[in-house]
Amino acid sequence: xxxxxxxxxxxxxxxxxxxxxxxxxxxxxxxxxxxxxxxxxxxxxxxxxxxxxxxxxxxxxxxxxxxxxxxxxxxxxxxxxxxxxxxxxxxxxxxxxxxxxxxxxxxxxxxxxxxxxxxxxxxxxxxxxxxxxxxxxxxxxxxxxxxxxxxxxxxxxxxxxxxxxxxxxxxxxxxxxxxxxxxxxxxxxxxxxxxxxxxxxxxxxxxxxxxxxxxxxxxxxxxxxxxxxxxxxxxxxxxxxxxxxxxxxxxxxxxxxxxxxxxxxxxxxxxxxxxxxxxxxxxxxxxxxxxxxxxxxxxxxxxxxxxxxxxxxxxxxxxxxxxxxxxxxxxxxxxxxxxxxxxxxxxxxxxxxxxxxxxxxxxxxxxxxxxxxxxxxxxxxxxxxxxxxxxxxxxxxxxxxxxxxxxxxxxxxxxxxxxxxxxxxxxxxxxxxxxxxxxxxxxxxxxxxxxxxxxxx
Amino acid sequence: xxxxxxxxxxxxxxxxxxxxxxxxxxxxxxxxxxxxxxxxxxxxxxxxxxxxxxxxxxxxxxxxxxxxxxxxxxxxxxxxxxxxxxxxxxxxxxxxxxxxxxxxxxxxxxxxxxxxxxxxxxxxxxxxxxxxxxxxxxxxxxxxxxxxxxxxxxxxxxxxxxxxxxxxxxxxxxxxxxxxxxxxxxxxxxxxxxxxxxxxxxxxxxxxxxxxxxxxxxxxxxxxxxxxxxxxxxxxxxxxxxxxxxxxxxxxxxxxxxxxxxxxxxxxxxxxxxxxxxxxxxxxxxxxxxxxxxxxxxxxxxxxxxxxxxxxxxxxxxxxxxxxxxxxxxxxxxxxxxxxxxxxxxxxxxxxxxxxxxxxxxxxxxxxxxxxxxxxxxxxxxxxxxxxxxxxxxxxxxxxxxxxxxxxxxxxxxxxxxxxxxxxxxxxxxxxxxxxxxxxxxxxxxxxxxxxxxxxx
Numbered sequence: 001x002x003x004x005x006x007x008x009x010x011x012x013x014x015x016x017x018x019x020x021x022x023x024x025x026x027x028x029x030x031x032x033x034x035x036x037x038x039x040x041x042x043x044x045x046x047x048x049x050x051x052x053x054x055x056x057x058x059x060x061x062x063x064x065x066x067x068x069x070x071x072x073x074x075x076x077x078x079x080x081x082x083x084x085x086x087x088x089x090x091x092x093x094x095x096x097x098x099x100x101x102x103x104x105x106x107x108x109x110x111x112x113x114x115x116x117x118x119x120x121x122x123x124x125x126x127x128x129x130x131x132x133x134x135x136x137x138x139x140x141x142x143x144x145x146x147x148x149x150x151x152x153x154x155x156x157x158x159x160x161x162x163x164x165x166x167x168x169x170x171x172x173x174x175x176x177x178x179x180x181x182x183x184x185x186x187x188x189x190x191x192x193x194x195x196x197x198x199x200x201x202x203x204x205x206x207x208x209x210x211x212x213x214x215x216x217x218x219x220x221x222x223x224x225x226x227x228x229x230x231x232x233x234x235x236x237x238x239x240x241x242x243x244x245x246x247x248x249x250x251x252x253x254x255x256x257x258x259x260x261x262x263x264x265x266x267x268x269x270x271x272x273x274x275x276x277x278x279x280x281x282x283x284x285x286x287x288x289x290x291x292x293x294x295x296x297x298x299x300x301x302x303x304x305x306x307x308x309x310x311x312x313x314x315x316x317x318x319x320x321x322x323x324x325x326x327x328x329x330x331x332x333x334x335x336x337x338x339x340x341x342x343x344x345x346x347x348x349x350x351x352x353x354x355x356x357x358x359x360x361x362x363x364x365x366x367x368x369x370x371x372x373x374x375x376x377x378x379x380x381x382x383x384x385x386x387x388x389x390x391x392x393x394x395x396x397x398x399x400x401x402x403x404x405x406x407x408x409x410x411x412x413x414x415x416x417x418x419x420x421x422x423x424x425x426x427x428x429x430x431x432x433x434x435x436x437x438x439x440x441x442x443x444x445x446x447x448x449x450x451x452x453x454x455x456x457x
Numbered sequence: 458x459x460x461x462x463x464x465x466x467x468x469x470x471x472x473x474x475x476x477x478x479x480x481x482x483x484x485x486x487x488x489x490x491x492x493x494x495x496x497x498x499x500x501x502x503x504x505x506x507x508x509x510x511x512x513x514x515x516x517x518x519x520x521x522x523x524x525x526x527x528x529x530x531x532x533x534x535x536x537x538x539x540x541x542x543x544x545x546x547x548x549x550x551x552x553x554x555x556x557x558x559x560x561x562x563x564x565x566x567x568x569x570x571x572x573x574x575x576x577x578x579x580x581x582x583x584x585x586x587x588x589x590x591x592x593x594x595x596x597x598x599x600x601x602x603x604x605x606x607x608x609x610x611x612x613x614x615x616x617x618x619x620x621x622x623x624x625x626x627x628x629x630x631x632x633x634x635x636x637x638x639x640x641x642x643x644x645x646x647x648x649x650x651x652x653x654x655x656x657x658x659x660x661x662x663x664x665x666x667x668x669x670x671x672x673x674x675x676x677x678x679x680x681x682x683x684x685x686x687x688x689x690x691x692x693x694x695x696x697x698x699x700x701x702x703x704x705x706x707x708x709x710x711x712x713x714x715x716x717x718x719x720x721x722x723x724x725x726x727x728x729x730x731x732x733x734x735x736x737x738x739x740x741x742x743x744x745x746x747x748x749x750x751x752x753x754x755x756x757x758x759x760x761x762x763x764x765x766x767x768x769x770x771x772x773x774x775x776x777x778x779x780x781x782x783x784x785x786x787x788x789x790x791x792x793x794x795x796x797x798x799x800x801x802x803x804x805x806x807x808x809x810x811x812x813x814x815x816x817x818x819x820x821x822x823x824x825x826x827x828x829x830x831x832x833x834x835x836x837x838x839x840x841x842x843x844x845x846x847x848x849x850x851x852x853x854x855x856x857x858x859x860x861x862x863x864x865x866x867x868x869x870x871x872x873x874x875x876x877x878x879x880x881x882x883x884x885x886x887x888x889x890x891x892x893x894x895x896x897x898x899x900x901x902x903x904x905x906x907x908x909x910x911x912x913x914x
Contacts, residue, residue: 332676
């Protein structure tokens with residue numbers, strides 16, 4: 001069903017029995033958050049009744065059904081919705097980052113547009129206009145189904161009056177590198193945009209709105225995924241301005257942007273839509289997939305293969321290399337005393353780490369987690385750490401992650417590669433490329449953030 | 458038996474049932490590595506037979522028994538050895554950092570000297586001379602018992618010819634702040650000292666040597682604790698010089714020091730004693746206590762109180778604040794899904810973190826782990842993270858660690874304290890002092906590094 005390459009297990013373990021177990025566990029994780037399956041779990045149709053997470057809607061009561069989708073998984077999510085709705089789907093527009101090579105036939109009535117990620121461009125603006133053009137047609141008696149997934153914020157973008165695209169681009173690029181959390185980043189984005197922070201609801205003319213969310217954010221705060229176009233926003237203009245101050249961005253963010261936020265603080269601009277706003281009486285929002293579901297499925301698959309499995313956390317964050325070293329500390333304890341689990345064991349830890357750029361190498365946070373674990377894993381037997389960006393795209397590379405085993409350091413030394421030096425230059429991609437231990441799934445069509453797996457077999 | 462304050466549980470939980478459980482678990486950890494108990498587990502005497510980790514020695518075969526001890530736990534370790542040996546102990550000298558207020562009566566035949574930590578001083582040199590004076594008396598037919606524990610390297614110090622104390626002090630202070638590991642630091646120390654890296658054996662005139670080690674080093678490499686005065690040393694002059702280069706210390710470490718190391722590399726100086734040296738045929742070395750034993754005992758005590766217990770690792774390292782945030786990520790998962798353990802639960806993670814100093818506040822690595830967890834723990838119910846330096850001395854403070862609960866952030870905000878600001882200034886001590894959640898055990902007399910406990914009750 002999913003279109004990624006199933007031939008992603010690195011060469012070094014591919015033809016070994018453990019390679020097959022590892023492949024099975026990783027595939028189970030990805031399949032569990034296949035956007036299509038995720039949607040189908042929460043959206044069913046029997047005759048004229050559409051059931052959304054247990055709540056029933058009679059399609060006969062609605063004039064038409066519209067579909068809006070944004071995010072890296074929107075093609076697959078839209079495909080599932082279109083298949084379920086069949087002829088009842090009137091029209092739709094979705095915005096995604098990667099267009100599929102072959103457009104799924106279910107999407108005949110759905111226009112598929114492209115936007116830019118992580119910095120919005122004119123393309124994002126044009127595609128957003130297509131969404132708004134569609135919603136122009138919506139009437140109060142219609143039903144609007146929304147599917148939102150990770151990466152949506154720069155895809156669905158319509159700056160407020162007074163903020164130019166160029167200014168938003170400059171702002172975004174500062175926010176991406178200053179160390180702000182996604183919550184902090186989105187507090188600002190929402191207050192400079194006409195369709196984020198619940199404000200897309202202003203364009204639906206009072207129609208009922210059902211939103212399905214595939215979350216790529218730690219802890220699954222629904223208002224954060226794709227900047228919550230249809231979800232109540234607790235953040236304020238004051239919060240947004242505080243983020244600028246917290247990261248000392250006053251001199252790096254355009255003055256016009258800051259003065260918009262200040263005008264908002266002074267009460268001269270409309271806030272985002274807040275919890276309790278009556279508009280939300282006509283909305284339902286459902287989390288259909290998350291890092292946790294993927295991690296759980298991986299644990300179940302590991303158990304099915306006779307491994308002891310432990311879901312450690314889905315809240316990992318912090319510096320990537322440190323996370324790698326910490327995971328290696330767990331692997332070492334298994335080797336030393338069979339704790340926290342006896343072999344054969346699999347520990348699963350999900351979340352989203354960050355990389356503080358020091359060098360100008362190539363890599364992504366998942367590859368850097370792996371590189372950060374090379375020294376700590378050295379010498380361990382039948383043990384490896386596998387890192388995986390569930391969207392298949394780790395940083396600006398064609399890899400999803402990498403594999404580190406107890407022999408990685410030795411093999412690297414044999415090839416004259418200094419792991420520490422590659423780490424210093426944030427060049428994990430070239431390290432693992434030469435070792436032959438990159439994971440290359442290609443774009444998976446889903447996006448529930450990152451997963452790390454310790455296998456002690 | 459141990460002399461620390463048993464009244465160390467912070468005020469905020471002291472009179473609550475969970476306070477008693479937490480106190481019991483922490484005490485179990487400390488008691489398990491009570492140096493006296495640790496020694497007694499591996500050293501027994503029945504009649505004239507001394508049994509050391511299963512190996513028997515007939516005291517009748519040895520003319521006299523000498524005792525040498527170095528490290529933060531040497532008083533308690535020496536006390537145990539003296540009690541076991543009774544009249545068979547001829548004489549001893551030990552060097553410690555903190556002299557007990559009242560000298561244990563068993564130490565009548567043992568001279569207790571003081572040295573300086575973490576930078577050696579004249580006092581360390583004088584005390585080291587006392588050890589060497591004692592060993593002057595030793596003859597081949599004698600038995601020398603050594604007890605080494607953490608913090609020993611600067612206490613037992615005798616620079617090689619050509620290196621002055623002042624130069625060693627300058628070097629040590631550079632090594633302590635450059636980010637070098639203890640392995641790297643000790644590779645240098647051993648090659649600039651006459652009694653480290655096995656070289657103390659040169660002073661025992663061929664007598665048999667038994668060494669008992671209480672380890673404060675991750676993974677318990679015996680040659681690292683107290684710089685292994687009686688243990689084979691795999692490191693070389695070349696390794697030592699490489700550390701200087703790796704951390705760009707060429708301009709900050711005295712030239713004379715570097716030229717000594719270079720002379721060694723060129724083969725003009727004697728190496729440390731290497732594995733396989735016949736001198737080690739007359740030595741036995743036993744690990745009597747470590748972080749793992751403390752962690753295991755804590756897990757057992759938690760189980761006895763009806764908690765699910767998980768020993769996560771004893772290999773934790775890395776930046777303290779990140780470690781705190783990572784431990785909070787585990788606590789969040791327990792709250793969300795009862796994973797990796799169902800409540801009531803206790804997760805134990807041992808090791809040694811590092812603090813990269815940014816500000817000039819007061820604190821220690823254990824307090825900084827706790828401060829780094831404040832935001833991640835916020836809002837969790839009946840959950841806390843407790844950090845503990847097992848020696849009772851976390852950094853240059855009178856606290857052993859701190860407690861963070863789900864309410865810490867809220868309470869801090871109520872008092873106008875900005876946790877992030879205290880973290881930025883490395884001022885964990887003053888944060889937790891005001892909150893009232895410092896742990897103050899006083900010096901415990903033991904030292905097996907650090908322990909972190911997540912309690913979800």
